Amino acid sequence: MEQMITAVVSLTAIGSGLGWILGTAARRFAVEGDSRVKEVEAMLPAANCGQCGFPGCAGAAEAIVAGDASPTCCPPGGKVVALAIATHLGLTLEDDGVDEGPLVAVVEDALCIGCTKCYRQCPSDAIIGAMKQLHYVFAEACTGCNQCVEKCPTGAISLQSLPATASTWVMPKPALAA
């Protein structure tokens, strides 16, 4: 009987002691997620459009930090975001991060039936419209995340690149080698 009590008491003491040590260590020496993931996520457009093939911007940030994806994987972010992330992580962009300029959604007036599906989907509230009313996309707020294009039942929305105006035009880079 006495032996049994000794065994139970000592094992309980050892168990709780070790448990306390483990518990404290887990709290004291906790390893947080890679802080770069949060930083990269903050640079992405937060559209969660999934065009990169990862579950949302958080997933893409994780993949980029882990090296499974290139900083250029984000179509809505385009060159700006790719360059910012590459600089932040000290990566080099193989292909200059080239894209054909930002794409924005454009509603074809004749095809729009005013179903409001696109406008409910838009993550950045870039579409204005109401039932049975023609919808319109504010290019200024559009990231070109493609979600409205997929929702549109009549195929009235397409992504287009904005034509350059005199104030947005950039002189082309000379073609030859310097």
Added chain:
Amino acid sequence: MAHFVIPPIRHLLTRWGIHPDAHKFPAADLGIVDAGLPPLIVLPLAQQAGAPARPVVKVGEHVLKGQRVADPAGAISAAVHASTSGTVIAIGEAPMPHPSGLPGLAISLRPDGEDRWVELHGDPYPIRLEPAEISRRVAEAGVVGMGGAAFPAAVKLALGQRSAIDTVILNGSECEPYLSCDDRVMRENAADIIEGSRLIMRATGAKRVLVGIEDNKPEAIDAMKVAAHPFPEVSVVKIPSRYPMGAERQLIYTLLGVEPPAGGRAADVGVVVHNVGTAAAVWRALRYGEPLIERVVTVAGGAIASPRNLRARVGTPLQWLIDRAGGLSRQPARMVVGGPMMGVAVGDLDIPIGKGASGVLALTHAEVGEREPSACIRCGSCVSACPVGLLPLEMANRIHAGELGQAEDIGLRDCLTCGACGYVCPSRIPLVQYFMHARGELVALEREGKRLDRVRELTEARSGRLEREAREKAEAQARRKAERAAAAKKETAA
């Protein structure tokens, strides 16, 4: 007191710049001729640096000469006035002098031929006006810098009121080849320029005026000296001919021996620089109440039959000006609005001139001297030509490699895009084009970055809103459930 401001030793030690062939004659020796009234006037809304002006007239409206047709939109912008009386026939896109060849917004006028002025309010003694009133009236008249950059003059005057200005420098260097419009204005309207400079002095609170004129314009120097004689605070200074002497920093350094800090302004060293033509426009704006609706333009180049200086209305199409200068004697290789070094190559002769257009040049193949670029031989000519002391070849290399940030680190922002480096390059590398490309790209990246930041805010606002709505809905549901439960309880109790 100003006669000892230039220690000549500084000029001997100066290494920057280039000496292109001046090509100023015969236009510089021929008097200014009025260009007359073209059949169509196209007033660009973005002819000043800063924001495009906002139209205040409607299509079909009849306007008088000097009537304001567009208001300044924003802090850095300028009003636009009708340069003749007539009917507004269109407000919309029109061909513009822009390197992209893209059109810009403009107000088109069909002149009625009467050239009837709106009522003007001048002041017989404008020098008595308060400084703030002077800059207000200059803004009212839509005066912009007439040397080429077209920076709103009133903004510069107001800047002077905020910081301590001690010297007004008038830029009469006219260092670009071919151009002689400032030279002619100095020879023919010296008194207007000097009066204008005194008004600028009053508006900025400066103590003296220095007029810097390159030594290749002796007649202009003489005329200006005579006009400045009654005013001890105004001195005319002969400076060496060198390109780009007319750049603000280079002119300040040559005249005063001080340099504004990198990224800073002339006002940081107590100086404000205005073009001589701007000073004349300031005088006319205050003395006679005339808005800036005409300017002197040099029409020159090897393909122009009789090069000369024309007094042209703002908005006159290039074709009309070329015809007034005898037309084209041969097919030009390149048409340029502005000077040959920093002007804009244009392809369309319907393009109108703006307030900042100092020249219309039709250059021949020999004058353009374009050759196929070859590899850099690292001769360093561009380095000694650079007026700012940059390393153009290094900057171009980095830009070529796509390292815009590195190019910025070695001074891309300080580049004047004066073109001296490209001019001396034996390999004919289009250096300035690299710099303009890189700058444009950096601006575009910054703009796009800011836009994405705003979009991100919108996205976050939306997800916040959706969450709140869901929560409120759930709460409302819970409340209704509780009410229903309470009601059921009461019923059973009853």
